[in-house]
Amino acid sequence: MEIVEITSGNVASYSAEVAKIHADAYSDGHFTSTFGLRKLAEYNRLLIENSDISLVAVEGNRVLGFLISGEAVSRGVSQFIRSHRGFLVTRLLAHPYFLLDKIRAKLKSAFAPPPTPVAKYRLLSIASAPSAQSRGVGAKLLAALEGRLRQRGIANYGLSVRAANTRAVTFYQSNGFVCEKEDSGSLYFRKSLGYSSSNNRDNRAGNELQIQ
Numbered sequence: 325m326e327i328v329e330i331t332s333g334n335v336a337s338y339s340a341e342v343a344k345i346h347a348d349a350y351s352d353g354h355f356t357s358t359f360g361l362r363k364l365a366e367y368n369r370l371l372i373e374n375s376d377i378s379l380v381a382v383e384g385n386r387v388l389g390f391l392i393s394g395e396a397v398s399r400g401v402s403q404f405i406r407s408h409r410g411f412l413v414t415r416l417l418a419h420p421y422f423l424l425d426k427i428r429a430k431l432k433s434a435f436a437p438p439p440t441p442v443a444k445y446r447l448l449s450i451a452s453a454p455s456a457q458s459r460g461v462g463a464k465l466l467a468a469l470e471g472r473l474r475q476r477g478i479a480n481y482g483l484s485v486r487a488a489n490t491r492a493v494t495f496y497q498s499n500g501f502v503c504e505k506e507d508s509g510s511l512y513f514r515k516s517l518g519y520s521s522s523n524n525r526d527n528r529a530g531n532e533l534q535i536q
Contacts, residue, residue, distance in 0.1 A: 325388065325461070327468040330378040338380050339365045339372075341387035349451035353486065358415045367404050368392070371448060374400035377472050381452070381461045389452035389461040391469055393481070397448045443482035443514045445473065466499055470517055482514040 330338055343364035350357050356364065368390075372378045376394035380387050405412060447469070452461040473481060483501070485492045487509050501513040 325459075325464060326382050327464060328380050328382050329472075330372050330380055330390075332373065335369055335372050338387060338390070339369050342368050342372075342380065342390045345387065345390060345451050345453050346449075348454050351489070353488070355415070355419075358419050363408070363411065367400075368449075370400035370403050371397055372400070374398075374403070375448070376445070377469055379465055379468055381456075381465055387453070388456040388459070389465055390450070391447070391465040392449040393445065393447045393469060395444050395446070397446065443480045445478050445481040447481055447483040462495060463499060474517055478517070480514055480516045482512060484510045484512050487511050 328334075340361070343361045346356065346364050346368060347359075347361060356367065359367065371392050374394065375392050375397045377391075378393070379391045381389040450462060450465060452459075452465075469481075482504070483496070485496065487493065487506060493511060496513050499515075501515045504512045504514050506512070
């Protein structure tokens, strides 16, 4: 199994398989489960283009899993919303549960803004193909991400996940994440990479040639 970084130069090669894994791995409780594969491919492409680090786990010619992360990767979500307002409205009308959920979230945020995560760097999406689960794909993707974060001097990162998604919650806990807070059925996790970012910047300065 090889971990490959997705860039603007190779994103087209992986977008269809990333969309397929996304469709297979995300539950019916997630709004993106109502998208077709073409829209999912475009959605993930925008996320990747706005990410800092996106990875795929590859074996032969097959993609086994993917990961998308960054400090401003949510800009990709905003771009998708702006470009597909009509499509999203039809999806919400066809699946009114999600519409009611969005309205409740808007009303709640108007009176009580959601908690601000401590970690600025966010893991937005990670998934593995159902046929490749229990092979350590997710753990390998996390390890590859964390190696790159250490090189960049990033000391911690976070994510949010639905509390009802017990499989994902167990996965994050077993991989060293701790829960910071809970809000509206979502858990906010953070993981420390075990060093001070200021100290790491000093180390990087001393080892600049080695890292390059």
